[in-house]
Amino acid sequence: MTQRLCLLCALCTALVATAQTRLQTTTGATLVLDDARGRIAELRDASGQVLLTGAELWSVGFRDGENVDAAGFLAKGGTVSVAAEGEGRAVRFSSPDLVVTIHCVAVADRFEITGEIERTPRDITRLSVPAKLNFDPAICERLVFPQRGNTSLGIALTKSFFVKHTDGGKLVGKSIGPAGYASLFGAGLNQLEDNPPNVKVTVTEEGKKWFSASRVAAIERETFCVNRPSAVGQYTVLLVDSPNGPLLCGHDLGGKGLLLRLGAKTGGDRRERESGVQRAMVMAALDALALQHPERFRQHDVVLLAPAGAPPFGSWTAASIPEWESSLRSASFVARTGARVVIATSQEEGLAALDATRTAVVLNPFGETFPLGNTQTWQAAMGKVKDFVKAGGYWWEMGGYPFYRVFEPEPFRAISSTYPSAIADFLYLQTADSGVAIYGQQPLPRKPWEGRDNPAVRLHPALLGAGGEEAGGYLTHGWLWLLKAGESHRYPAVRLLPGVAVRPAIARYRDELGLDRKLADKVKPAAKLDKLNSALLVRARAGTAAEHRAMLGEMPSATLFHFSEYLHGGFDKQYPDHLPPRESYGTSEQFAELYSVGQAMGHLMMPYTNTSWWCFEPKGPTFERVGDGPLARNLDGKVYLEQYAANKGYAVCYWDPEVIAAHHRTRQEMSVQYPSDVLFQDQVGARGFRWDINPAIPYETGDPE
16 A cells, blocks of 8 residues: 555656646747746747757846845745646746746747746846746857947857867956965055056166167156056066056066066057057067077077967956067067067967076066966966076066966856847847747837836846856846835746747847837938938047148048047046037137038038036036036945046936936037037947936936936
């Protein structure tokens, strides 16, 4: 009797464990739910091809940083039940604190999955539905993935993106903190704030022995963000100094060579210029060393560290690996001494190069990352660097906090994007003869600030992700929304459209959202659009309105003439105030004349404008008048500091009346007072998502609306 009961219990358990619900579209595609585990078991197209497998239905991100997914929820005692809901199913996950219901239904030729949080004990900022959709990389012809609008419309990832990379894989930085630097110098460097103002520098008397008079003048013309200078006692030679501490210095580490380093942050908006300045200074210093010690360079190697899989740029350093290679190969000291430029494409080659009998120079282009060790081996590698310098070698560090990170191989790759500013909330997995689109479906506002009075169009930003892991490829989709403790919320639907080709699927997404306005509907009159279609865009750089006017006659007919020099405070200064024109640029009358002359010649006038952030140092008149009230604030109530090159400011709340008024004023000034043909509104539509709890905003995800 006992054996029969055990057998019956085992049979019942097996039936429960394998209980499944099948939903089917009108075209014959099927979505299979694993009822016992609350998962998507598989998605098949009408032909029976498996497109997606083993998907977690949901995960939540709490405001305090904790993340919980369906599997973890069940493992900690939560329960799951599946109930009929019209033609679909409601999968309900319940615990005394958290209740999440996922509504799944087949509608015509697609499936819709909608998440709902019925009860939560804590604030929630994200609900991912489906949390993870798995697929076999072998079936992937390409994955169409959106990009930010200011980068591209999107990219296509092939199956190789999703598989494990054992050789030649991506290298990523892993922090070891200041320990690497301290292992050489006994203590950390002088760590200043990340973005102090740029400062003028001075070439020291020792530096003047190294650099020519013209190079000294060129260096002292520049300003630098010196934020990680060497501390006192951490250099035995000082070549370029600054009020913040050494820009360029070196230490012999008790031997015959030098460890030389730049104590500044370079790159960002000034990358191209600072790359040239950085490389010119380093090449000049190497030339001086080759003159001082020609025997150390003659027929010796000059090694550039560039392990396969590493990024092309280091952190806080402007010059790229190809730029360093070009500078080294064309350097005069290389030709003069017969030195050999060698590119070390692996850690093994880099370590082998630390032999001063055959190597004169090792140049690390990665800024804060040490490319010759990992989290387990960096100490031994640092010892070899020290021995190399003591034996007469020259090791170069290019910026930031040296040796702060090491490279570790990343066997799997991943990509993510947030909509908006991603061009669309749309993914498409294409196979050899089928595919599936995954996209969000939510009403969109048709005019700015519509969500103030119409909660139905309030925006849920979407988090999109894709990548590889041991189990295969995966896709993710999440919604951002601040749900307060004790509240409930139903999120927009996510649609799975199987068996439809990529272009028709994109058209479906467009049509279902009502994105049907064509360019001809937006640009009036038609003659202006015709002119725009054939116009040459010219970024016209000049110091004065008179110089800009002189340029007009040199332009081809119907040029799109773009300029920013008129700005009252200068570029990225004193926003949101744009007028009157800067005094050194010209008078209001001269600026108006520039417009009338340019348009009489048939050109299209396109000024630069930007009301998306408010600058300080100094503030403009509007910012001085209204104060900090219009500034955007994160979930902790703190403002968002922004910096572009040396210019600083704050992100603003686009719902604040003063921000709206400043925006309208700028549009009126630059379209009526000065009748621009095209208004360049920088960063509108290009900014990524940010939370905002400014009292003027009706909901915390409304910033992109």
